[in-house]
Structures are given as C-alpha cells and as structure tokens.
Amino acid sequence: MPVVLPPGAGYLGKSRRRISASGLVTWERCPRQWHYRRRIGISDATVPEMIIGLVVEDALCGLYMERFLTTEAMPSIATWVNFSRQENGLALIKSEQSVMISDMASIRAWAESIIPTMVTEVQRILKERWDKNPWKANGRDIAEVEDIRIENLLRGGIQLQLEEVENCFNANGGPHLEAYRASGDPFTVPAPCWDEEPVKPGMSSSRTAATDFNQTGEITAWEAWEIARPWVKDPRIAAPQRLFHPEGWAAGEMDLVHRWDGSVRICDIKASAGTSGYSAGLANQLRFYQWLWSITRTHSGRPEGGESGGELSGLEGWYLMGPHRKIIDLMDEETLASESERWKNIHSQMTLSGLHPTHLAPADPAPWVNHAPGGKALPVEDEVAAKALTCKRCTAVAFCDDAPKAEQAKALAALTPLELGSPENLIQYMVPKPPCTMISQIPQRLNVKGEVKGHWGPLSNHYGEEVRGAAIAVGSTNVVIEEMGADSFGEIPQGTELALLDVAPGLWRRMTRLYLDEHSEIKPVDETGDVEFTRLGLIPTxxxxxxxxxxxxxxxxxxxxxxxxxxxxxxxxxxxxxxxxxxxxxxxxxxxxxxxxxxxxxxxxxxxxxxxxxxxxxxxxxxxxxxxxxxx
Ligand code: SF4
Incomplete structure (x- = not known):
C-alpha cells in the first residue's frame, strides 16, 4: 500500500539493503542461503511456477478493480485483459456476450463468463515472459501449463473475493456504507478502480461517490462489490506501492488489504494449494506486514484526510488452488515488540554478511515441512532428514561448504559436463591459469594515504544514484574517492596525511576509484599504527x-x-x-x-x-x- 514514496535513494533505501518479507523468509529458511541468493545474487533456473504466481495475481488484482455497468449489460471481458494487451501494443478485444448485473448471482455469472479470455491473456503473458527468460529449468516448458490449471487458479481467487462481497452484502455494507454513498471510497489510500484516477504514493485521494450508489435503503449487490473491493497494487502506477519503514531499512509489498467490515485484514495470494515446504514462510511474511502496518500508521508522509480503515484484525493466506483461506494469528503487543527487535538484528546481520570472507551468514537450514492443502503444517518426523531436504532445494547446494555431502555431490554432478567425467575433474579443470586468478584473490579492501582534496560533494554513480565524492592526492597522482552507495559514508575531513582505511578499489569510466562505505574509516596517518598502505599509482582495478x-x-x-x-x-x-x-x-x-x-x-x-x-x-x-x- 503506497503510504509514502521510498525514503530517498539513501543507502538503506536501496532495495538490496532493505529487509523485505521475502528476504526474511529466505533468511529463516537458512541465513547462508540468503547470503547466496540476496547478497551474491545467484538465482535458480526459472520454472513455470515462478511466473504463474505473478501473472495470475496481477490478473486477479485487475479483476478486483472492476466497476460494473448498471444501465446496460456488462460485457464479458475483464478490463485487465484489454489494459494488459494495450500495454503490449496489441489490439483491444471485444466480447459478444454480456451479463446484466442485478444481484449476487449475476455477478457470479459475469465472473464465470470472463474466465476464458483471462486465461488466454495469462497464457499469452506467460509465454512472452518465458521466452524472454535467459535461464530456464531443464525439462520444463511453459507449454506444459494447461488452461485448466490457470482457470482453476483464477476461479479460486474469484470465489474468495465473492465470499467477501457476499459477507459485505449480508452485513448490509458494513460500517462504511453511508460514507461510500455520500462521497465514494472513504479511505486515506483508496482501493484502485479502473473507473477512477490512480492515486500515486503520498497523493491525497479526491474520490467522489460513483453515480450508481443508492442514497438510502438496503444495499445492492453492485454496492457490495464496490465496498468489498480490496486495496491492491495499481498496475497503472510505476512507482513502488509498498509500506516503507520510516527509517528506510525495511519494506513490504502487500497483495490485498480488506477494509469493508470496519477493520483491516491483510491477505496474501498464493497460486497453489499450499502443500509445499515453502508454505512455512506465510506466517512470517504476513506478520512482517503486521509490523510494517503498525509502524506506518502515524507516518508523517501519509496523505491527509480520509478514514484509516480501523484496527488490524486479521492476516490471511489465499491459496487459490482449492481455494483455501488460511488464517494466521496476529502477534500480540509483546510478541510484536520482540519480533521487530529480532528483525532489526537480522537486518544488521544481513548488512554484514559477505563484506569480509570471515563474515558469512551462518549455515543453519530450517527443516523442510510438508503441508496438507490449505497450508496446514504436517509433523516432521526426522529433523536431520528434513534439514537435508531444505539443502536439497537450495540454490547454493553445490557451492555451500555446509551442504550435506550427498546432496552436494548430486548438484556437482549436474554441473559436470560428460567430457570431464567427475566433479573432482571439474574442480581441477577450473583451477585458473595465468593471467587468471582465483575469485578470492580479487583485491577487496586496502588502505591508502594522502591529501583529501575537493568538496565532498554530489556526483552520479553508474546506477544514477547520487553519491558524494572527492579526491585523494599524493604529489601529482589523484584518485577519485566516492561513496559505495548513497549515504554509505559520513563526512570526510580535509587535510594532508590522512589514512583511508578499508576502502574498496575499483574502476569506472576507465578511471580508478576508491569506494567508501560504513566499514571504511578516515583518520590522521599518525593515528593508524601498523598498517600496510597501497600506493595510489598501484591500486588494482x-x-x-x-x-x-x-x-x-x-x-x-x-x-x-x-x-x-x-x-x-x-x-x-x-x-x-x-x-x-x-x-x-x-x-x-x-x-x-x-x-x-x-x-x-x-x-x-x-x-x-x-x-x-x-x-x-x-x-x-x-x-x-x-x-x-x-x-x-
Ligand atoms: S546448502 Fe543448506 S546449509 Fe548451505 S546455504 Fe543451502 S540451505 Fe543453507
């Protein structure tokens, strides 16, 4: 939910530096796995499931943004389908069919009638994304994804939302009915709707009541659909629509926020039945959102006006295959406080992981827990075997020193080409021959001394981020010094005979650079003690x-x-x-x-x-x- 814009392009504000719900879930699966995936950035070969979840979720969120016609029949095509086609430069499509919306049954009939074209559009996007992907899993193909599978996922999401609409209808619209009738969506951050202008993060809503709201009397099904509409990410807005921690070190992007009953429920969509071990992360993911929600309610950057939606009353996982609604208990105040402390601590450990070879996040795999449909955890009988299963599925199993030997051997065998015969030969084959060196010999941190010159002022780095830079000089040799990322180093003193310690050497636009971050230090040379310095002219780049x-x-x-x-x-x-x-x-x-x-x-x-x-x-x-x- 777009509470505010990201807190600047600050160092902690950069996505790789923030703790996110998915990063946290990976960390809890195994901190070392987090290191490989998030710090080093290695990924898995793409399988169709990785794309299906994203596209089906977009399709459903787009569907929830629909507003029905009342004076004429509603064409049997979702606005999202044509929005998506238009985004890709394709001609709009029309439907010959239509449904007059008059009651809950007609809404259900319309939703059923749009499924075929939604399936076609989902499949079109899946194929497009699959074809563009540079690394696909062996033996997998997007062509294996049958229409019926997408149809069932979409139908699951429709059913769960129609339950909300029905409950809203039976509750005569809930406590916000009058507000909707008087002036439209009453919330500070309104639920996106195709027939309303998008509201950008930090912007105030200017909603007015849609003309089809009644003035008085019993609620209509049309009104119940409008009121039960959840907040979703608006696909028309390019800016991030997340909850950002006020200090910038954490952020979360929620799928759905329901507010129609006078309280707030945060829901996460999963395009599965919830049977895999990955379902173990749902509770932590949603509780992380609970925490972000609680600390952003009084944020000074929130737009003015509107209603808050009330107290947070629930966390739900929506497993589309079934469908199943999994309820996650909210944390009480005490648990919330201790968990947020723990997350802050995890964030500090994440920040340090890998900055020095001795500083790797610990290898500590959680047991792989299978689940019954709906995300119900099954008991773990053999913990050692269950931990080995987590390693078996780990992106880094071939490279991690703590991986179980049997799993590592299988992963290494998969990387070994037939010509080399065995993983031992593979490792032997890769020993670098001059002029190549081992990766571990890449010069990491070094110390230099000299005179810091120039104003420690803004310049643009290769990611277009604003960082501060100056120069260090010895005689006629000058080298640019700059922050590794925006705000990653404090102020620098000017002067002669300064030592820059633990700085990272590099090259940009064919000029030597020295990068400073929170691990670097500047002090007078005579206070450095026994330190080995690299000459400015000999910096490896x-x-x-x-x-x-x-x-x-x-x-x-x-x-x-x-x-x-x-x-x-x-x-x-x-x-x-x-x-x-x-x-x-x-x-x-x-x-x-x-x-x-x-x-x-x-x-x-x-x-x-x-x-x-x-x-x-x-x-x-x-x-x-x-x-x-x-x-x-
Ligand atoms: S192989 Fe196991 S111990 Fe190593 S990073 Fe992966 S999950 Fe952690």
Missing amino acids: KANLSGQIVSRGGHSGVNVRGKPWSMSTCHLWDGESIVEVVAFGSAITRTFQKLQVGDFVRILAAELGWRDGVPQVRIDQRQTRLEIKEPK
Missing part, C-alpha cells in the same frame, strides 16, 4: 577470472533521472567462490547475451566494481575480453 557460469539474469528499468538502463548478469564460479559479472547497456555484447549456465569462460581485463559491499566484475565493451571455452 582489473580482474582476470575464469570458471563456470552458474546463474544468469538481467534487469532493465528507468533510473532516478528518468533514463532507461539495462544490465545483463551472470555468476561465475571457480570451484571455490562465486562473483557476479555484469554488463551494462552497450557492454551487453552478443557473446555476453549468448552465455548459458554451464558454459566455461575466461574474462580478461574486466573492471572491478562493487555492489552493496561485495565485489562485482564489470564488462568494459572495449577492453574486456570474454571467451567461451570448450571443456576437455
């Missing part, structure tokens, strides 16, 4: 690496100044460590695009960079050489 590609990804978007950007990524493993390799914009060469998981590569003269405290190797279009090798 390039990396020569070799190894196997073990993950692929990419993103694109628009930066804070409105400029489009794109990046393509892969993760390189050398048998010991993993590093992210990134190509930005025009550096995304055809060879880089072609890279596949399993390929063996040599990357020569790559630029050294940093992302959230861990090294990142960047492709320079003109100077970096990228070679794909055949195993032998």
Whole structure:
C-alpha cells in the first residue's frame, strides 16, 4: 500500500539493503542461503511456477478493480485483459456476450463468463515472459501449463473475493456504507478502480461517490462489490506501492488489504494449494506486514484526510488452488515488540554478511515441512532428514561448504559436463591459469594515504544514484574517492596525511576509484599504527577470472533521472567462490547475451566494481575480453 514514496535513494533505501518479507523468509529458511541468493545474487533456473504466481495475481488484482455497468449489460471481458494487451501494443478485444448485473448471482455469472479470455491473456503473458527468460529449468516448458490449471487458479481467487462481497452484502455494507454513498471510497489510500484516477504514493485521494450508489435503503449487490473491493497494487502506477519503514531499512509489498467490515485484514495470494515446504514462510511474511502496518500508521508522509480503515484484525493466506483461506494469528503487543527487535538484528546481520570472507551468514537450514492443502503444517518426523531436504532445494547446494555431502555431490554432478567425467575433474579443470586468478584473490579492501582534496560533494554513480565524492592526492597522482552507495559514508575531513582505511578499489569510466562505505574509516596517518598502505599509482582495478557460469539474469528499468538502463548478469564460479559479472547497456555484447549456465569462460581485463559491499566484475565493451571455452 503506497503510504509514502521510498525514503530517498539513501543507502538503506536501496532495495538490496532493505529487509523485505521475502528476504526474511529466505533468511529463516537458512541465513547462508540468503547470503547466496540476496547478497551474491545467484538465482535458480526459472520454472513455470515462478511466473504463474505473478501473472495470475496481477490478473486477479485487475479483476478486483472492476466497476460494473448498471444501465446496460456488462460485457464479458475483464478490463485487465484489454489494459494488459494495450500495454503490449496489441489490439483491444471485444466480447459478444454480456451479463446484466442485478444481484449476487449475476455477478457470479459475469465472473464465470470472463474466465476464458483471462486465461488466454495469462497464457499469452506467460509465454512472452518465458521466452524472454535467459535461464530456464531443464525439462520444463511453459507449454506444459494447461488452461485448466490457470482457470482453476483464477476461479479460486474469484470465489474468495465473492465470499467477501457476499459477507459485505449480508452485513448490509458494513460500517462504511453511508460514507461510500455520500462521497465514494472513504479511505486515506483508496482501493484502485479502473473507473477512477490512480492515486500515486503520498497523493491525497479526491474520490467522489460513483453515480450508481443508492442514497438510502438496503444495499445492492453492485454496492457490495464496490465496498468489498480490496486495496491492491495499481498496475497503472510505476512507482513502488509498498509500506516503507520510516527509517528506510525495511519494506513490504502487500497483495490485498480488506477494509469493508470496519477493520483491516491483510491477505496474501498464493497460486497453489499450499502443500509445499515453502508454505512455512506465510506466517512470517504476513506478520512482517503486521509490523510494517503498525509502524506506518502515524507516518508523517501519509496523505491527509480520509478514514484509516480501523484496527488490524486479521492476516490471511489465499491459496487459490482449492481455494483455501488460511488464517494466521496476529502477534500480540509483546510478541510484536520482540519480533521487530529480532528483525532489526537480522537486518544488521544481513548488512554484514559477505563484506569480509570471515563474515558469512551462518549455515543453519530450517527443516523442510510438508503441508496438507490449505497450508496446514504436517509433523516432521526426522529433523536431520528434513534439514537435508531444505539443502536439497537450495540454490547454493553445490557451492555451500555446509551442504550435506550427498546432496552436494548430486548438484556437482549436474554441473559436470560428460567430457570431464567427475566433479573432482571439474574442480581441477577450473583451477585458473595465468593471467587468471582465483575469485578470492580479487583485491577487496586496502588502505591508502594522502591529501583529501575537493568538496565532498554530489556526483552520479553508474546506477544514477547520487553519491558524494572527492579526491585523494599524493604529489601529482589523484584518485577519485566516492561513496559505495548513497549515504554509505559520513563526512570526510580535509587535510594532508590522512589514512583511508578499508576502502574498496575499483574502476569506472576507465578511471580508478576508491569506494567508501560504513566499514571504511578516515583518520590522521599518525593515528593508524601498523598498517600496510597501497600506493595510489598501484591500486588494482582489473580482474582476470575464469570458471563456470552458474546463474544468469538481467534487469532493465528507468533510473532516478528518468533514463532507461539495462544490465545483463551472470555468476561465475571457480570451484571455490562465486562473483557476479555484469554488463551494462552497450557492454551487453552478443557473446555476453549468448552465455548459458554451464558454459566455461575466461574474462580478461574486466573492471572491478562493487555492489552493496561485495565485489562485482564489470564488462568494459572495449577492453574486456570474454571467451567461451570448450571443456576437455
Ligand atoms: S546448502 Fe543448506 S546449509 Fe548451505 S546455504 Fe543451502 S540451505 Fe543453507
């Protein structure tokens, strides 16, 4: 729910630095798994389920934004279908069928009538996203997703929402009926509706009553649909629509917020029956939202006016396959306080994980818990075996020193090409040959000394974020010093003979840079004691690496100044460590695009960079050489 805009582009305000519900759930599954997935950024091969959930949820939220016609029959096509097609430059479609909305039965009939075109649109998007995805799971294909599966998921979401509408109708609209009739959606942040203007985060609502509300008398089914409409993320708004912790270090994006009965219920949509071990994360996810909800109610950035929706009264998981409604108990005040303390502590541990090789989040897998339909946890009989199941499904099982040996051996065997025969040969094959070095030998932190010159002022880094920078000089040698991310380092003193300790070397636009973050320090040289300094002219800025590609990804978007950007990524493993390799914009060469998981590569003269405290190797279009090798 868009309470406020994200708290600046501050260091903690960056998405990789915040704790989110999904990050927390991964951490609770295993902190080391979090490290691999979130800090290093390795991902799993895409399976259809990863996309189905997102698209079906978008389709349902779009459906809940519908407003019915009253003077004529309602065409049997959801507004979301044509919105989605339009977004993709496709012609709008019409339906020959229509349903006159007069009572609950007619709403149900209309909802049933729109399912076929919704299924077609969901399938179109699934195929499009699947085809664009650079890394798909072996043996899986989006073509295996049958229409009936999507149909059942959509029908589940329709049924659960129609239960809300029916309850609202039976409660004669609940306590907000008069407010809706007088002036429309009364809430400070109204529920998005296709027939109303979108309300951007932080903006005040200017809703007026839709003309089809009655003035007096019993509630109509049309009114019950309007009043029971939940808050959902508005697809017409590009800005994040999340609850942001006022200090910026936590954020959460809820699926549905129901408010029609005078209290607030936060619901999360799951495109499954809830039988897998991943269902264990639902309670924590929803309780994290409970906490964010409670601390953002009095936020000074909230828009003025409107009603609050009342007290939080419930947390629900909506499992669409069934469907099932899983009720999660709210935390009491005492538990809320202790949990928020615990989350803050987890966030501090997340911040430190991986900044130094000795600082890895602990390997501590939670047992894998199977569930009966509806997310009902089944007992765990053998805890050791259940923990091994969590490791078996872990993205990092091949690389983690604490993975059970049998599971690790299977994962390594899957990475070993036939030509190499065994995982031992694979590790041997990957030992780098000069000029390549092990990833662990990438120069991480070093100390320099000199005179800090220039105003510690704003400049734009390669992500378009505003960071502060100056220069350090010794004689005629100058090197730019800059913050690793916005607000990641405090003020710097000016002066001669200063020592910059624990700074990260790198290169950007072919100029040496030294990056400062919360682990760096500046003090007079004579106060540093026995420290080894690197000469400014000898700062290492390039990396020569070799190894196997073990993950692929990419993103694109628009930066804070409105400029489009794109990046393509892969993760390189050398048998010991993993590093992210990134190509930005025009550096995304055809060879880089072609890279596949399993390929063996040599990357020569790559630029050294940093992302959230861990090294990142960047492709320079003109100077970096990228070679794909055949195993032998
Ligand atoms: S393999 Fe097991 S211990 Fe290692 S990161 Fe994964 S879940 Fe944690």
